[in-house]
Amino acid sequence: MLQLPEPTTSCIRTLASVEEAYELCRKITAKYSKTFYLGTLLMSAEKRRAIWAIYVWCRRTDELVDGPNASLTTNETLDQWERRLEAIFVGYPHDHYDVALVDTLEQFPLDIEPFRDMIAGQRMDLYRSRYQTFDELELYCYRVAGTVGLMSTTVMGRDETLPTAPWDQPKTNNPIDEAIALGIANQLTNILRDVGEDASRGRIYLPLEDLALFNYTEDDLLKGVVDDRWRALMAFQIQRARKFYALAESGIGALSEDARWPVWSALMLYSQILDVIERNDYDNFRQRAYVSKPKKMVALPIAWLRAKVL
Numbered sequence: 083m084l085q086l087p088e089p090t091t092s093c094i095r096t097l098a099s100v101e102e103a104y105e106l107c108r109k110i111t112a113k114y115s116k117t118f119y120l121g122t123l124l125m126s127a128e129k130r131r132a133i134w135a136i137y138v139w140c141r142r143t144d145e146l147v148d149g150p151n152a153s154l155t156t157n158e159t160l161d162q163w164e165r166r167l168e169a170i171f172v173g174y175p176h177d178h179y180d181v182a183l184v185d186t187l188e189q190f191p192l193d194i195e196p197f198r199d200m201i202a203g204q205r206m207d208l209y210r211s212r213y214q215t216f217d218e219l220e221l222y223c224y225r226v227a228g229t230v231g232l233m234s235t236t237v238m239g240r241d242e243t244l245p246t247a248p249w250d251q252p253k254t255n256n257p258i259d260e261a262i263a264l265g266i267a268n269q270l271t272n273i274l275r276d277v278g279e280d281a282s283r284g285r286i287y288l289p290l291e292d293l294a295l296f297n298y299t300e301d302d303l304l305k306g307v308v309d310d311r312w313r314a315l316m317a318f319q320i321q322r323a324r325k326f327y328a329l330a331e332s333g334i335g336a337l338s339e340d341a342r343w344p345v346w347s348a349l350m351l352y353s354q355i356l357d358v359i360e361r362n363d364y365d366n367f368r369q370r371a372y373v374s375k376p377k378k379m380v381a382l383p384i385a386w387l388r389a390k391v392l
């Protein structure tokens with residue numbers, strides 16, 4: 083669905099207009115992520131469409147190693163994808179979706195480095211299916227999700243009334259660690275939600291050192307054993323993810339005012355997945371932790387209040 087026919091070099095004029103390209107990106111964001119799409123609807127029109135363009139680039143990058151054709155993806159495929167990224171950054175779109183990203187790059191001062199780092203994260207998925215320590219997992223999470231925090235923050239903008247220097251100031255307008263923390267928190271949540279699906283593909287993202295700490299084995303995980311060892315392990319992972327959410331929360335006030343409500347919303351909606359895992363008594367193998375639409379809607383006014391007050 084995300085793989086359009088490759089245009090030949092002579093058909094550049096057949097590419098979508100900027101408006102059409104953003105509309106394609108909007109549709110894909112709406113289809114693939116109800117949570118983040120809802121967040122974008124709370125943004126200004128310019129920021130929202132830029133986030134859609136970024137979402138689609140991230141989604142496609144992820145699909146290369148995680149999608150239906152992932153078995154065809156090699157290091158060379160990702161090299162090519164990176165060359166294409168470089169072309170986008172100098173204003174050359176390769177297909178309809180790229181047209182939106184090229185326009186976004188003209189509107190916002192995005193850095194190429196987080197995009198490259200995300201490709202490096204997807205490369206890890208090509209050759210690795212186990213993480214020994216949390217440090218190793220954290221690097222993966224930074225690359226595939228912390229980077230999204232950096233890209234999004236550039237689009238959403240910072241509160242220009244706050245100081246930029248860290249000394250003597252309780253709060254500065256450069257919430258880099260906090261933006262990365264929200265990406266990592268989301269990715270850890272995603273890993274906990276999808277633990278069964280990943281195991282069925284032979285992948286274990288949970289650090290093996292944590293499994294050992296709770297006397298739970300890889301074999302138990304691949305079989306989907308839910309017992310007190312698993313519940314304790316899950317409670318530990320949830321607590322860790324919540325620490326990252328807490329750090330992220332402390333940075334939202336440093337974003338431009340109109341970005342705070344969308345970010346609080348996305349944070350609250352995604353972190354609720356952790357509450358659902360708890361309510362399901364940690365059986366994330368057999369029950370998908372899912373936040374219903376009415377529950378998502380209830381969170382929005384609370385997020386609005388937090389954006390105004392905190």
Ligand SMILES: CC(C)=CCC/C(C)=C/CC/C(C)=C/CC/C(C)=C/[C@@H]1[C@@H](COP(=O)(O)OP(=O)(O)O)[C@]1(C)CC/C=C(\C)CC/C=C(\C)CCC=C(C)C
Nearest residue numbers: 115121137140141227230231234257261264265268269333
């Ligand atoms: C509201 C808002 C700003 C949203 C940003 C939306 C965006 C551009 C998302 C990109 C997501 C994406 C496709 C990344 C590729 C790698 C990947 C799959 C990461 C996982 C995302 C889950 O997405 P999805 O639900 O579509 O995938 P599944 O269907 O579950 O497979 C991740 C969990 C990572 C998402 C990370 C973020 C959205 C970063 C959030 C951080 C900020 C917005 C920074 C806020 C700033 C401060 C100071 C706190």
Ligand SMILES: Nc1ncnc2c1ncn2[C@@H]1O[C@H](COP(=O)(O)OP(=O)(O)OP(=O)(O)O)[C@@H](O)[C@H]1O
Nearest residue numbers: 112113114115116117118119351352355370371372
């Ligand atoms: N239990 C499920 N079984 C099969 N498909 C599902 C299930 N839950 C969701 N889906 C589909 O898979 C897609 C991705 O699901 P996901 O849980 O990521 O929901 P989402 O609405 O994208 O929320 P989020 O943004 O929180 O990831 C959804 O668009 C949905 O159509």
Ligand SMILES: [Mn+2]
Nearest residue numbers: 114115116117
């Ligand atoms: Mn999703």
